[in-house]
Amino acid sequence: MKVLVPVKRVVDYNVKIRVKSDKTGVDLANVKMSMNPFDEISVEEAVRLKEAGVATEVIAVSVGPQQAQETIRTALAMGADRGILVKTDAEVEPLGVAKILKELVGAESPDLVIAGKQAIDDDSNQTGQMLAALLGWSQATFASELEIADGKAKVTREIDGGLQTIEVSMPAVVTADLRLNEPRYASLPNIMKAKKKPIDEKTVEELGVDIAPRLTVLEVTEPAAREAGVKVETVAELVDKLKNEAGVIG
Amino acid sequence: MTTLLIADHHGDGLNDSTLKAFSAAKALGGDVHVLVNGSGCQGAADAAAKIDGCGKVLLADDAIYANRLAEPKADLIVSLAGDYDAIVAPATTSGKNVMPRVAALLDVMQISEVVAVESADTFVRPIYAGNAMAKVQSADPKKVITVRTTAFPATAAEGGSASVEAVAAAGDPGLSTFIGEELSKSERPELTSAKIVVSGGRGMQSGDNFPMLEKVADLLGAGVGASRAAVDAGFVPNDYQVGQTGKVVAPELYIAVGISGAIQHLAGMKDSKVIVAINKDEEAPIFSVADYGLVADLFNAVPELEEELKKVL
Numbered sequence: 001m002k003v004l005v006p007v008k009r010v011v012d013y014n015v016k017i018r019v020k021s022d023k024t025g026v027d028l029a030n031v032k033m034s035m036n037p038f039d040e041i042s043v044e045e046a047v048r049l050k051e052a053g054v055a056t057e058v059i060a061v062s063v064g065p066q067q068a069q070e071t072i073r074t075a076l077a078m079g080a081d082r083g084i085l086v087k088t089d090a091e092v093e094p095l096g097v098a099k100i101l102k103e104l105v106g107a108e109s110p111d112l113v114i115a116g117k118q119a120i121d122d123d124s125n126q127t128g129q130m131l132a133a134l135l136g137w138s139q140a141t142f143a144s145e146l147e148i149a150d151g152k153a154k155v156t157r158e159i160d161g162g163l164q165t166i167e168v169s170m171p172a173v174v175t176a177d178l179r180l181n182e183p184r185y186a187s188l189p190n191i192m193k194a195k196k197k198p199i200d201e202k203t204v205e206e207l208g209v210d211i212a213p214r215l216t217v218l219e220v221t222e223p224a225a226r227e228a229g230v231k232v233e234t235v236a237e238l239v240d241k242l243k244n245e246a247g248v249i250g
Numbered sequence: 251m252t253t254l255l256i257a258d259h260h261g262d263g264l265n266d267s268t269l270k271a272f273s274a275a276k277a278l279g280g281d282v283h284v285l286v287n288g289s290g291c292q293g294a295a296d297a298a299a300k301i302d303g304c305g306k307v308l309l310a311d312d313a314i315y316a317n318r319l320a321e322p323k324a325d326l327i328v329s330l331a332g333d334y335d336a337i338v339a340p341a342t343t344s345g346k347n348v349m350p351r352v353a354a355l356l357d358v359m360q361i362s363e364v365v366a367v368e369s370a371d372t373f374v375r376p377i378y379a380g381n382a383m384a385k386v387q388s389a390d391p392k393k394v395i396t397v398r399t400t401a402f403p404a405t406a407a408e409g410g411s412a413s414v415e416a417v418a419a420a421g422d423p424g425l426s427t428f429i430g431e432e433l434s435k436s437e438r439p440e441l442t443s444a445k446i447v448v449s450g451g452r453g454m455q456s457g458d459n460f461p462m463l464e465k466v467a468d469l470l471g472a473g474v475g476a477s478r479a480a481v482d483a484g485f486v487p488n489d490y491q492v493g494q495t496g497k498v499v500a501p502e503l504y505i506a507v508g509i510s511g512a513i514q515h516l517a518g519m520k521d522s523k524v525i526v527a528i529n530k531d532e533e534a535p536i537f538s539v540a541d542y543g544l545v546a547d548l549f550n551a552v553p554e555l556e557e558e559l560k561k562v563l
Contacts, residue, residue: 026382086307094360125509129351134354137425139320144488167426211358218388221382221385229542232544238555
């Protein structure tokens, strides 16, 4: 069984981002970039499937600039077998990424795609579901447990009221939530080994996909700032302020 | 223009998120029709018909929709989409699951978690965990939108008298099967609609200490939440999580106990009206957004809070 894992290069989750003063976007110059944390969880899950003898090959795919190759290398160091970089300097929306992935799925015929449930830059939470739709595949989003048996995937999903378990036919798209696993740190020998693993490069044009954006970003602004308030000395003072100053209790 | 709102409901009635998303749908400017989809959901359809300003209710009641599986639900919505200029759903896990599938089937780029409707094609949505707000304009002929419900007021649940029209099921592609559900049972208000939320973080040290917070919550009629750290550590179940990738809440009062205030947590609660932070680390980032901060050991402060609240409530 082949597993395809899309990985996205995003601003590192620890970075406090800054909005550009001309309101055209977020300042990405000299900012630390990393693999989207949800994609790390997807890679880990795929590698574990391989280690368990369920998957035979794990392919890491990224859509982005040349530097997205580093993100693929990270996946390779975690244990993915090879990579595909679809090179573009354009901002590609989730619909465009899903269309690109559909072409790669057509060429690679994986049985399973494991994607992160959302990227922490645009917070869209769309690509996995869109890919499943375009392929006519089943989808199991927000997975916290995944079990493959008899050509089916049994997936426990994190939903608003608790947990839901479904069984989906394969091939399928699964999207990873936080508690699916804890991704490993790549060891130095594996980082060295990853340098020798192959990464194919493709272009959007080669794949014949229209990625023209549907949304125009008119402006990006800072959210309304919240002022720090006051420190209270005692619990009694806190309760008094909540009741008599803020008027939110009693 | 006409907008189709996909209702979140519990069979007999509507979830609060539907009334809030209705306000966003209304702001698009046209008529709003509501799709109630499930198995045994006549009660929810009758409730939807009473929403103030509701134009029509479509009821698709069929056993195949019993468990909100994405594939049959998306196919149903797509089968109805021809009559509508916009399709809107609350950004609950159900909406987030099904709407991108609908969008891709319609070849539309979805606009996720809108917090403001500027016009029928222009919306504001948070990006980077709410650390930036993007105003985006959609060129798609049909809009597919999910709504961050905390950003919109609830439309009045009474006042309308729309007709309820049954629509045929769109068939089951048979791609997925429901196995089971493990839902948290709680008498407390649901997090996203609670007026007061009391949340615990890693500082709680163990799930065994959460009853301490629950006592305070019950005095206040509050919901109980948690930071990701507390959920990851197994103190409480996943549906307690408040944050960028968990639930987004904006209650009148948010009390953060033993929560340091990572960016990802702040993203889920910083629009609360009044924020209280109780933490023994006075450098904790949570204090930078708190209206009232108390630097104290929570194991002393929380029982004391319970006693003080008993005096004034």
